[in-house]
Amino acid sequence: xxxxxxxxxxxxxxxxxxxxxxxxxxxxxxxxxxxxxxxxxxxxxxxxxxxxxxxxxxxxxxxxxxxxxxxxxxxxxxxxxxxxxxxxxxxxxxxxxxxxxxxxxxxxxxxxxxxxxxxxxxxxxxxxxxxxxxxxxxxxxxxxxxxxxxxxxxxxxxxxxxxxxxxxxxxxxxxxxxxxxxxxxxxxxxxxxxxxxxxxxxxxxxxxxxxxxxxxxxxxxxxxxxxxxxxxxxxxxxxxxxxxxxxxxxxxxxxxxxxxxxxxxxxxxxxxxxxxxxxxxxxxxxxxxxxxxxxxxxxxxxxxxxxxxxxxxxxxxxxxxxxxxxxxxxxxxxxxxxxx
Amino acid sequence: xxxxxxxxxxxxxxxxxxxxxxxxxxxxxxxxxxxxxxxxxxxxxxxxxxxxxxxxxxxxxxxxxxxxxxxxxxxxxxxxxxxxxxxxxxxxxxxxxxxxxxxxxxxxxxxxxxxxxxxxxxxxxxxxxxxxxxxxxxxxxxxxxxxxxxxxxxxxxxxxxxxxxxxxxxxxxxxxxxxxxxxxxxxxxxxxxxxxxxxxxxxxxxxxxxxxxxxxxxxxxxxxxxxxxxxxxxxxxxxxxxxxxxxxxxxxxxxxxxxxxxxxxxxxxxxxxxxxxxxxxxxxxxxx
Amino acid sequence: xxxxxxxxxxxxxxxxxxxxxxxxxxxxxxxxxxxxxxxxxxxxxxxxxxxxxxxxxxxxxxxxxxxxxxxxxxxxxxxxxxxxxxxxxxxxxxxxxxxxxxxxxxxxxxxxxxxxxxxxxxxxxxxxxxxxxxxxxxxxxxxxxxxxxxxxxxxxxxxxxxxxxxxxxxxxxxxxxxxxxxxxxxxxxxxxxxxxxxxxxxxxxxxxxxxxxxxxxxxxxxxxxxxxx
Numbered sequence: 001x002x003x004x005x006x007x008x009x010x011x012x013x014x015x016x017x018x019x020x021x022x023x024x025x026x027x028x029x030x031x032x033x034x035x036x037x038x039x040x041x042x043x044x045x046x047x048x049x050x051x052x053x054x055x056x057x058x059x060x061x062x063x064x065x066x067x068x069x070x071x072x073x074x075x076x077x078x079x080x081x082x083x084x085x086x087x088x089x090x091x092x093x094x095x096x097x098x099x100x101x102x103x104x105x106x107x108x109x110x111x112x113x114x115x116x117x118x119x120x121x122x123x124x125x126x127x128x129x130x131x132x133x134x135x136x137x138x139x140x141x142x143x144x145x146x147x148x149x150x151x152x153x154x155x156x157x158x159x160x161x162x163x164x165x166x167x168x169x170x171x172x173x174x175x176x177x178x179x180x181x182x183x184x185x186x187x188x189x190x191x192x193x194x195x196x197x198x199x200x201x202x203x204x205x206x207x208x209x210x211x212x213x214x215x216x217x218x219x220x221x222x223x224x225x226x227x228x229x230x231x232x233x234x235x236x237x238x239x240x241x242x243x244x245x246x247x248x249x250x251x252x253x254x255x256x257x258x259x260x261x262x263x264x265x266x267x268x269x270x271x272x273x274x275x276x277x278x279x280x281x282x283x284x285x286x287x288x289x290x291x292x293x294x295x296x297x298x299x300x301x302x303x304x305x306x307x308x309x310x311x312x313x314x315x316x317x318x319x320x321x322x323x324x325x326x327x328x329x330x331x332x333x334x335x336x337x338x339x340x
Numbered sequence: 341x342x343x344x345x346x347x348x349x350x351x352x353x354x355x356x357x358x359x360x361x362x363x364x365x366x367x368x369x370x371x372x373x374x375x376x377x378x379x380x381x382x383x384x385x386x387x388x389x390x391x392x393x394x395x396x397x398x399x400x401x402x403x404x405x406x407x408x409x410x411x412x413x414x415x416x417x418x419x420x421x422x423x424x425x426x427x428x429x430x431x432x433x434x435x436x437x438x439x440x441x442x443x444x445x446x447x448x449x450x451x452x453x454x455x456x457x458x459x460x461x462x463x464x465x466x467x468x469x470x471x472x473x474x475x476x477x478x479x480x481x482x483x484x485x486x487x488x489x490x491x492x493x494x495x496x497x498x499x500x501x502x503x504x505x506x507x508x509x510x511x512x513x514x515x516x517x518x519x520x521x522x523x524x525x526x527x528x529x530x531x532x533x534x535x536x537x538x539x540x541x542x543x544x545x546x547x548x549x550x551x552x553x554x555x556x557x558x559x560x561x562x563x564x565x566x567x568x569x570x571x572x573x574x575x576x577x578x579x580x581x582x583x584x585x586x587x588x589x590x591x592x593x594x595x596x597x598x599x600x601x602x603x604x605x606x607x608x609x610x611x612x613x614x615x616x617x618x619x620x621x622x623x624x625x626x627x628x
Numbered sequence: 629x630x631x632x633x634x635x636x637x638x639x640x641x642x643x644x645x646x647x648x649x650x651x652x653x654x655x656x657x658x659x660x661x662x663x664x665x666x667x668x669x670x671x672x673x674x675x676x677x678x679x680x681x682x683x684x685x686x687x688x689x690x691x692x693x694x695x696x697x698x699x700x701x702x703x704x705x706x707x708x709x710x711x712x713x714x715x716x717x718x719x720x721x722x723x724x725x726x727x728x729x730x731x732x733x734x735x736x737x738x739x740x741x742x743x744x745x746x747x748x749x750x751x752x753x754x755x756x757x758x759x760x761x762x763x764x765x766x767x768x769x770x771x772x773x774x775x776x777x778x779x780x781x782x783x784x785x786x787x788x789x790x791x792x793x794x795x796x797x798x799x800x801x802x803x804x805x806x807x808x809x810x811x812x813x814x815x816x817x818x819x820x821x822x823x824x825x826x827x828x829x830x831x832x833x834x835x836x837x838x839x840x841x842x843x844x845x846x847x848x849x850x851x852x853x854x855x856x857x
Contacts, residue, residue: 052763069763076766086757089779098775099765147765382726391826396810413726413807427715428725531825556828589715 001064003028003155003187004049009058011044011211018044019055019211026189029181031292033198034191035218036208042191043083045208046157049189050080076103078155079148084164085141092117092135093128096147103151116150117143119179121172138169145173149180156180158190162197170194174201203292209257210340216261217298218309222246223255233334238304242281249339256337260310264331265299267320277333283308284327288317303330381594383412384421384429386499387528389577390414392548392621394614401610402601408594416528418497424448424580427587431595432580433602435546436499438506440578449580450592455602456611456622457576460503461550462567463533464489464542466560472542477570478511485513488521490541492532495524499575504544507572537562546575548621555617577622579603602626635833642834643841649810649819650838657815657842659728660802661795664735668791672740673784676747677773680754691748697741702734706804709734713805726807731815734801739791746790750783751776782854789850796843816842 004026011019019041026032026049034042047053048060051067051074059066067074076099087095096113100106113128120142135143141164148156156177162170174197180186190197198205207214209221222244226234229245236244236256246256268282283303290297297317300309308330322328389395390412399410413420413429417436423429425448432449434440443449462480464472470487472480484491494501508515516522523539525532529549536543540562545553547568554561579602581595601607603626611624642650679690711717713725713733724730758779762772777784799817806813808822816839823831 047760050764052760070768075768079764079766080760081764082757082760084757086755086761088758088761088775102765102767102771144761151766387825411726411809411812413809427720528825587715 002026002061003030003063005061005064006048007059007061009048009055009060011041011048011053012056017211019048021045021058021211021213024206024213024215026187028187029185030203031178031181031188031190031201033202033205034189034208035193035198035205036191040208041211042208043159044211046080046159046189046191049155050074050078050157052080076151077153078157079151079153080157081141081145081148081159081161083160085137085144087132087135087140087143089132091128091132092122092130092143095132095143096128096150099147099151112150113146116146119149120146120176122146136166138165141165142169142172142176145176149176152184153180153186155187155189158188158192160191160193162192162194199289201292204296205291205298210255212257212338212340214257214259214261215311216259216263217311219260220258220306220308221255222258222306238281238306240304242304244281245279245334246337246339247335253339255340257340258306258308258332258337260308262333262336263308263310265301265310265312265316265320265322266329266331268327268329277335278331279334280329280331282327282329285322285324288322288324290314301328301330380409380411381431381591381598382429383410383431383433383598384419384423385412385414385433386417386420386435387414387530388498388500388546388549389433389435391528391530392552392616394548394611394622397614398607398610401606402598405606406597406601408597410598416494416496416498417500417502421448424582425586427582427590430582430591431598432582433577434499434580435575435577436502437576437578439499439502440580443580447586448583450583450596451599452578452580453599453603453626454576454578455626456608456624457574458547458622459568460500460544460573460575461547461565462542462544462573463536463550463563464566465540465562466564468566469540470542473566475567477507477567477572480567481508481511481513484542485516485519488519490521490523490536490539491516492536492539492541492543493522493524494529494532495526498529500529500544500546503573503575507544510572533563542566548616551616551619551621576625631829632833634830635837638830638834639837643838649814650835652811653814653816653819653835654838654842656728656806656813657796657817657839660731660735660806660815661792663729663732664739664795665788665792667732667736668739668743668795669788671736672743672787672791673747673777674773675740676744676784676787677751677777679744680748680751681773681776691745694741694745694748698745700738700741702738702798702800703804704800705734705737706801709737709801709805725805726809726813728806728813731802731806731813734805735795735798738798738801739795742791742794743787746787747780747784750780750787753783754780785850785854789847792846792850793843796839796846 002025004024006021006024009019009021010017034045036042048055051069054068062074065073088098093113096116097109100109100112117123117127122139122142141161158177161173165173177188178201181188190202192198207218209219222236224236226236229235232248234246234248238244281303283301285299286302286307287300288297295314296311297314298309299312299317299322300307385395395412403409413423417434417439420432420434421439421443424432424443440452444452462477470484470489472483475483493504505515525535529545530553532543533545533549533553550565579599581592581599582590584590584592608624608626611622612620614621679694709730710725712719713730714720724733754776758776759772762775767775797817799821802815802818803821806815806818808814808818816835820832820835823835
C-alpha cells in the first residue's frame with residue numbers, strides 16, 4: 001500500500017488553477033524530489049501533502065484513507081518545513097518543545113529537546129536558552145527542523161530546505177533528514193534545486209511545470225516563434241533547421257511542453273517506414289544519470305537548442321547501447337503536445 | 341483561507357462564554373449595587389442649588405432625623421424634570437414654577453410644595469457700559485438691547501433660563517436669539533458667570549450663586565450686582581415628589597417624607613441659618 | 629495662569645491628606661474602568677482574533693464598521709446607554725442607571741471597538757508562516773488561536789493600553805450614565821468637569837494631575853507585563 005495516493009487532484013486559488021495532478025503515488029520511507037520553476041506549484045503540492053489545505057477537487061489518500069486538515073491521522077504525523085526560516089517569538093527551547101506540548105507528550109522534555117538539537121548540529125550547552133532573535137538564518141532553519149524532528153514524524157516535507165541557508169546548515173539539514181529516514185522510516189518529499197539532494201539522495205525526482213506533473217523525466221518547454229504550417233498545425237524551426245510540429249493552442253497559452261513519458265527513443269535510420277502520427281527529431285545523448293533506485297536512468301538528449309530529459313529503464317539503455325555523444329532519434333506525436 | 345463551518349462553532353462558543361462572563365460580572369455588581377442603593381432616595385435638583393453647598397449642609401440632618409439616606413443628581417432644570425418624567429429619580433427640588441405646574445398637570449408629579457426662595461439679580465461689569473445701575477428691570481433690559489452690550493444666557497432650559505426668557509417678555513423685548521451680543525452658554529450658573537466675567541458682559545443669576553462666586557473671587561469680583569429687588573426677580577424653590585401612578589417603582593413614601601421634612605420647622609430653620617461669607621443665601625417660605 | 633501652579637500644590641495636598649472626596653472619586657474611576665476593561669478584553673480579544681484570522685464574505689465591510697465605531701463620541705454613547713438603562717427603557721428594571729456598573733457598560737462600548745480593531749490588525753500582521761508552522765507542529769484550531777494570540781501579544785498589549793487610556797479619561801459616559809453623584813458615581817473626570825464649571829480651575833488641574841498619576845501607575849504595570857513576556 002502506498003503512503004500517499006493522489007487522484008485527479010485539481011487545486012484552485014480563486015479562479016486560477018495552480019495544480020493539476022492526474023495520478024501520483026509516494027511510497028513509504030521513500031525520498032522524492034520535486035523540481036520546477038517558481039510558481040510551478042511545488043509549495044502548493046507540499047501543502048496538500050501536508051494536509052494544510054484540502055484540494056479543491058480530487059482526493060489525497062494517506063495510508064489508504066481519506067484525511068482532512070486537523071484530523072488525528074495527520075496531525076503531528078506529517079510536518080512541513082517552509083522555505084524561509086521561521087521561528088515563533090520564543091526561546092529556542094520553547095520553539096522545539098511546542099509540538100510535544102500541544103500533543104501533551106511532555107515526559108523527559110529537556111532531554112528530548114537536547115537530542116533534537118544535537119541531531120541538527122546545535123548541541124551546545126546553552127543553545128536552547130537563546131531567543132528567537134539571536135540566530136542566523138541557518139541556525140533558525142535548523143531549529144525549525146529540530147522542532148519537527150522531535151515529533152518523529154511519518155512524513156517530512158521540505159520546501160527548498162537549502163535555499164536560504166549557509167552551506168554548513170544545508171549539509172546538516174540534509175544529514176538530519178536522512179537520519180530521520182534511517183531511524184524512524186520517515187518519508188521525505190523535498191522541493192529543491194540542490195544537486196546533492198536531487199542526484200545523490202532522492203529515489204525519484206518529479207517535475208512540476210505550471211501545476212502539471214511530469215513523471216517520465218523533465219518536461220521540456222518550447223517557446224516561440226511559431227509559424228502556421230500547411231495543415232493548420234504550427235511549426236517551429238529549430239536552430240539546426242529541424243521542424244517541431246504542434247497543434248494550435250487555445251487563447252492565452254504560449255508555451256508548448258514535450259511530455260517525456262510520451263516520447264520514445266530510437267536509433268536513427270533503424271526504421272524505414274515512418275510511424276503514423278509521429279514525427280521524429282534527431283539529436284544526441286549528452287548525459288546519463290543513474291537514479292538512486294539503481295533501475296532507472298535519467299537520459300538527457302540535446303535536439304538543436306532543446307534539452308529533453310527522459311527517464312528510461314536501465315536495460316533499455318543497455319539494449320540501445322547509449323552513451324554520451326551517441327546520435328539518436330526522439331519520436332513524438334504532434335497532436336499530443338500540450339500547451340500552457 | 342479558513343473554512344467557516346467548524347470555525348462557526350468555536351466562534352459561537354467563545355461568544356456565549358464571554359457574554360456569560362461579562363453578564364455575570366455586571367449582574368453581580370449590579371445586584372450588589374442595587375441592593376445597597378435600593379433603600380436610598382434619589383433626587384434630581386439643579387446645579388445652582390448644588391453649587392451653593394446647601395444640600396451638603398442640609399441633607400445630613402435629613403438623614404439623621406428621618407433615617408432615610410439620600411443621593412442627588414445636579415443638572416439643569418430641563419434634565420431634572422426629564423429624569424422625573426422617566427422615573428429615574430424619586431423626587432425633584434427645582435425652581436421653575438411654570439414648568440413645575442406643567443409637570444404636575446401632565447401627571448408626572450404629585451404636588452409642589454414651596455420650600456424657600458432666593459432672588460435673581462442682574463449682574464454686570466462694575467463699569468456698567470449700558471448704564472443700567474439702579475434702573476427698573478424692564479428699562480434695564482431695554483437699555484442692554486439698545487446698547488448692544490454683551491449678555492450671557494444660560495440657554496439650557498433651566499429655571500434661571502426660563503426666568504430670563506420671561507423677563508425679556510415682560511420688558512417687551514423679543515428674546516434676542518440671533519443677536520450677536522446675546523450669547524448662550526449652555527452650562528451651569530457658575531460657568532455662565534465665569535464666561536460673563538471673561539467677556540465683560542451682563543447676566544442673570546440667582547443671588548445664591550452670585551454670593552458663592554463673590555466669595556470665591558479673591559479681591560474685587562469682576563461682576564457686581566446692578567439691578568435687584570424687582571418683584572419679578574423672585575426665585576421660588578419647590579419640592580415635587582414623582583407621581584407613583586406614573587412611576588410605580590418610585591419610593592413615594594420616602595419622597596413624601598422628604599417633602600414634609602423640607603417644609604418642617606427644623607429644615608426651615610436650618611435653611612434660614614445657612615450662610616456663605618456671612619450672607620444668608622435662602623429665605624425659607626414653606627407655608628405651615 | 630497661576631491656577632496651574634495652584635493645581636500642582638493642591639494635587640499633593642489632596643493625596644497626602646487622604647482627602648475623602650478625592651479618594652472616593654479615585655475609587656469610582658478605578659472600579660468603573662477595571663470592570664469595563666475586563667469585559668472589553670474578554671470579549672474583544674477573541675472577536676479581534678476572529679476578525680483578523682478568518683476570511684469571510686463581508687470581512688471588509690465589518691472592518692469598516694468596527695473602524696467607524698472608533699469615532700463614537702462619548703456623550704453619544706452616554707445618551708444611548710441612558711436610553712437603555714432608564715426606568716422605562718429595555719434594561720430599566722436592572723437598576724443600573726446612576727451606578728458604577730452602568731458607567732462600565734457604556735465604557736465597554738467605547739473600549740470594545742479599540743480592542744477588536746487593534747487585535748485584528750495585530751493578528752493580520754502576523755506572519756503567514758505562523759499558521760503553517762503551528763499546523764505543521766500538530767496544533768488544533770484552538771491551539772492555533774492561542775498560539776497566534778501569544779505571538780501577537782505586543783499588539784494586543786498596545787490595544788489594552790490604548791483602550792485603558794480612553795476609558796480612564798472619558799467624561800461623557802460617566803456624566804450621562806453615572807449622574808456625577810457625590811461619593812457614589814463621581815469619578816475623577818466628572819469631578820474635573822464639575823469643578824471647572826464652578827470656576828475652580830485650580831481644583832480641576834489638581835484632579836487632572838491625580839488622574840495622570842493613576843494612568844502612569846497603570847502603564848507602569850502594563851510595561852512590567854511587557855518586559856516579562
